[in-house]
Amino acid sequence: MRENWSLRSYDIRDGSTISIEAKCRLGKKPVIYLYLPFDIDVSVKLSLIPEWSLSVIYPIVATEGHGQRLEWNVRTHQDGSLTEHNSGLDVSYLFWEAETNLPHSPASKPQPVDTFSPTSSSLSDTDSVVIPVDKITVYLDKSLKVLGLHTEARTSFITYWLPSILKHEYIALRFVPQAAYECAASLSISPQPDVVTRVFMLFRGISEEHLANWINAQMSAERDVAWWVDVVGVDLVRAGDMTLFRVLEWGGMEVLI
Template sequence: MFRVRVRAPGGDEGIFHVQPSARVRDLVHPVARWLRKCDGSVRLLYNLTRFNYDDTFEGVDFQDGDEIDVFIEQVGGKPVIYLLSPTPTSATVALALSRQWEFSALYPAVPIERKQGQDSVAWTVDVRPDGTLHDLRTGSDVAYLYWEATTCQARPLSPPPDHAANPGSSSSLAGEVFQPAAPDIRPSNSVLLAVEDAAKYLDTALLGMALHTEARTSFITYWLPAILRHKFIALRFLPQAAYEGAAPMDVTPVPDVMTRVFMLFRGIPKEDVDIWTSSSIERDPAIWRDVVGVDTARATDEGLFRVLEWGGMEVN
């Protein structure tokens, strides 16, 4: 019998026992139960390398008492990209990802280029004045470009900075880096909401960031089922510069204005509500326009070539 030391992302350690002939996948469920996560979000790493779950412990030269790291996979959910032009326009949208995540779904489908562990894609579309896009590769007519990504790095690139209590202040925005494998959401940069208040709060916040009716509706209906699994949630929107570092996007021709809105949220246990209530930021949804950095006048000017993206991530 092997004794397996399992180290959780927060540093907690658990001890599990397995037969040397057991397959690595047999350990996933007990570890997930210990961490109160679903099996599909748990990744096990040995010497910072992902296991082949069909391997046996003795087959990978595992030794009694060796340590396994747990990586909780994060998913960037349904970022979608709208292109809005007052005149017919041909455009190319090039999107890259930092090494902490990789594409898991794309529509319309385009080839993924992977260089030095970094994914990138490009769509070429005809933009029509009614907002629809004609994808030249597939011939599809779509309302927006869609992508999704999963994290693929066990540890953050660097410790997240300690931002000031007011996320709209210049000191809180300076130097922030969004690390998809270690998203930063805590009382000092987020707002606590009861789930019954979440939809209205989001609609008001998104309207303040110049999302049109269809975008607001799609955003809320996409995330609402995940939100409703909780009693309370904390949420924040990332400054565009922080998000851009993790998912740089270039559009040709250069748009007159680009708006990129990305939300982080997490469920808050009832026993932790007091901590978040006492430390959370101002609840006014209007604050996020300045935090994200949205020029609402230009973002709603129908005479300009505009790009709008929204997406989000539930933090496990």
């Protein structure tokens, strides 16, 4: 993730108080695929919590609530493509990114484990895996495949994040439970899908000198990647049933400490 800091400058004198407001772009490239065995009109509404504001949308539609809500109206096609009604654009998926609205002071209470907030997200030795950067692509491909991402989605996911990943020696990563992610970025789709799969990854770079703090996470990297299915909460049977209305979303963000 590229940092996108905007700073306010002031006439600083002896005894002055310095106030800095920063925005850091998070929620990178969540994309939403819609799959149905027939063509229908679908409404896709996305609502973000106040800690997030939409920064990039495609196809472009109007936003509401200080950039925290939007609605796409599309026509689905059996090949997986979509036609956005307002623009007439034919697209493979719906795309959004968001920036954090950072609080002026740190949160006083830690986030419960079953919630997700873009301003206080973290990874720990107990909920993550740590992998050498030269092994990350194979691990990610296996994990994303078991989570239900098809070949194009896995390829797009990995190649999008690879430039950021390759800057580090080791990577700590985890996938956010769908229920927790839904609380931060709610999807409302009509008609209602039969199954929704939302895969959102958090990651951060780890230097070799800090590996001793990640012993459990290194051991977890040796586990069968199927354990992420239970963590995220994926219904693989229904997600793979091509007779159903299926929604698939993937996205992620780099956690900067």
